[in-house]
Each structure stands twice: as C-alpha cells, then as structure tokens.
Amino acid sequence: xxxxxxxxxxxxxxxxxxxxxxGVFNAKSGHPGGSLSAADIMTYLYFxxxxxxxxxxxxxxxxxxxxxxxxxxxxxYAALALKGFFPTEEIKSLRHIxxxxxxxxxxxxxxxxxxxxxxxxxxxxxxxxxxLSAKLSGDSYRVYAMLGDGECEEGQVWExxxxxxxxxxxxxxxxxxxxxxxxxGSVEDVAGLDKLxxxxxxxxxxxxxxxxxxxxxxxxxxxxxKTIKDKPVAIIAKTVKGKGVSYMExxxxxxxxxxxxxxxxxxxxELNAQLKALEA
Numbered sequence: 569x570x571x572x573x574x575x576x577x578x579x580x581x582x583x584x585x586x587x588x589x590x591g592v593f594n595a596k597s598g599h600p601g602g603s604l605s606a607a608d609i610m611t612y613l614y615f616x617x618x619x620x621x622x623x624x625x626x627x628x629x630x631x632x633x634x635x636x637x638x639x640x641x642x643x644x645y646a647a648l649a650l651k652g653f654f655p656t657e658e659i660k661s662l663r664h665i666x667x668x669x670x671x672x673x674x675x676x677x678x679x680x681x682x683x684x685x686x687x688x689x690x691x692x693x694x695x696x697x698x699x700l701s702a703k704l705s706g707d708s709y710r711v712y713a714m715l716g717d718g719e720c721e722e723g724q725v726w727e728x729x730x731x732x733x734x735x736x737x738x739x740x741x742x743x744x745x746x747x748x749x750x751x752x753g754s755v756e757d758v759a760g761l762d763k764l765x766x767x768x769x770x771x772x773x774x775x776x777x778x779x780x781x782x783x784x785x786x787x788x789x790x791x792x793x794k795t796i797k798d799k800p801v802a803i804i805a806k807t808v809k810g811k812g813v814s815y816m817e818x819x820x821x822x823x824x825x826x827x828x829x830x831x832x833x834x835x836x837x838e839l840n841a842q843l844k845a846l847e848a
Contacts, residue, residue, distance in 0.1 A: 573616070575846060577783050580650060581611040582843040585812045586836065587646035587659050593832040595663035598671065601822040602716060603643035605747040605780070605807040609717075610647040611784045613712055623807050624654035625679045631709050632698050634683040636691025637745065638672040639824070644681070649725040653680035661743035688716070689724030692742060698734050699800075708759040714743045718750030721759040726771065733772025740800040741793050742773070745780060747809035749820045769801040780805030781788055812839055 569577075584607045592598035608720065614620065618631040635644050642662065642843055649656040654668070661667035668677055672686030685691040692715075695713035702709050719725060752758050761767075765775045774796045778785040786805070792803040808817025809823070813835045827835055 569616070569784070573592045574783055577611055577615060578606075579718065579843060579846045580615055581608045582839060582842060582846060583650055584611055584643055584646040584814070585837045586843070587649065587656060588642040589813065589827065589832065589835045589839065591642045591645060591659040591662035591669070592826045595662045595671075596826050597600065597663060598642055598822075598826055599639045599824045600813075600826070601809040601816060601819070601824075602637060602640040602745065602747065603663065604811045604813060604816065605809045606637075606640055606714060607643050607646075607811065608745060608781045608783065608807075609714065609745065609786060609805060610643050612783055614647045614651050614791070616787070618712065619709070620651070620680070622680065625653060627710055628828045629707065632695070632711045634680045634691045634695040634698070634711070635673055635685055635714040636695070636713050637688065637719050638684075638686035638691060639714070640714075640745075641669075641671070641673045645678075648678075648680040651680070652680075661833050667704075681727065685754045686779070688719040689722035689728070692725055693728040693731075694808060695740060696728050696735075696737060699732070699737040700735050702739055703735070703737065705768075706740075710738075710739045710741065712743060713740045714745055716750065717744055717746040717764075718749065719765065720744060720761055726767075729768065729773065729802075731773040736798040738797050741790065741803060742768075742800065743803045743805055745807055746804055747807045749768055749818070749823065751820075751823045757781055764804055765802075768804075772829075773800050773802040775802045777804045778806070780807035782813060792815070812842065814838060
C-alpha cells in the first residue's frame, strides 16, 4: 500500500476506537479491551480487504466476516457504521433495550453482521460451514473469522480446525487476536497457549505470525493467504489489549467494564489527539 492508503487506514482505525469507547460508555457495560486490540484488523478487513457493499449487505457474492469472539462487537459495530452499513449514532444506543446493536452480534437485526456469535468456539465453526458452502456451490467469496486467544482454550475451536483442514478450506482465514489477556487473567496463567502456531500447523493450517497493529504486516499476511491452496490459513496477530487508551493498555480489568465519565473523557481526549496528529 502507498503512504496515503496507510494514513487513511490509521485514521479510520482511530475512529473505530473512538466509536468503540463511545458505545461502551453509553451502554455502561461492555468489553472495551479486546475491542480496542482488534480495531486495526477490523479496519483493514472492512476498508481494504473484503468485498462488501453497505448498499447490498446480503449480496450472496460478498466476503463473510465472523466475529467468533462476539463480546468484542463494539469494534465491529464501529467499523460497520463507518463503512456505511448504518448511522454511527446507532452506536450510542449499544446494549439498550430494543436497540439494534446488542451486546453480541445479531445477524437478523444488524446490517452487515454475517453471523450471530458470542458463545465462544461457535463462530469459527459457523465460518467453516460458510467456507464449505462456498466450495460446494463454486462461489469465490472468502470467509474471515476472528477469534480471541482465550477462546482458543475451547475444544470446539479445535474441532472446527480439524474440520477446516479435512475439507481443505483454503477460502477460510482464522485470525487470532492474541492480546495475552482474558477475563480471568493472563492467557498463560489460565490455561496456556504455548506454541499456538505449532498447534494450528499440526491441525493442517498454514500459519503466519504478525503484529496485529501493523497494517503492512496485516496486508502481507492476508495477501499470502490468498495464494495458499488446499489448506486453511491461521494468522496469529500479537496485539495490545486496550490499544490506544493509555490506562486500558495491557490491563486485564478492562476486559469487561465501561469507563466512568472521567475515564471516558480521558480516553476520548487521547484518541482525538491521536486522530488530530494523523490529520495534521
């Protein structure tokens, strides 16, 4: 990508983070940490990689995205809104009774959401079904699934991985948002994912390890994924939980709580300053 494209991606990612914080603050609950860590990958997928059209969100030829770690939907909603699937103001009603945007993605009521998710392990399984469907139908769309690192402790993830390899789903890309923290503490302390790359390799995946905040590395890995034949791809993206908000970064306590008014102002001031610097 050229410098102009890179700058636009950085600005958009900053806006995704701003709206993520806006949503969680207005909801008075939610999961900011993992949403912020995933923001750069979400941004690249929706604004550079995937074939999606907000004017035709159910286009059968579109690429699919499944947020397997569905609790981090604030970042997904922000990306979808900025892409044009619905007004950004909807984000302020996050988790409110009767609102379109709920605490986990709802494919029936939210334009652009391809799969209802939240029960960890099930999203990647659904993504496998979508990828197999494309194979059986001779369709060219690709399927991207984002998992949390803590989610990879679920046995169902590995059943899905075995399925993906068996059916040679080379149109499937599993992206692990590896920020090292989950609700109960560090991933390594809770269960441990030592040598996650080797685990995916053993299950028949082509594996790439990247910095999940580096757009050029994201682009390189997704570009390579398109060249792989007869096997699925896993991208292990090392990220920072709470990325972009100083007091949230690498703090497990921000896995699942909303900022108060003072914390909200600090977060928005920091993110707006980052955006202003990019726009200068």
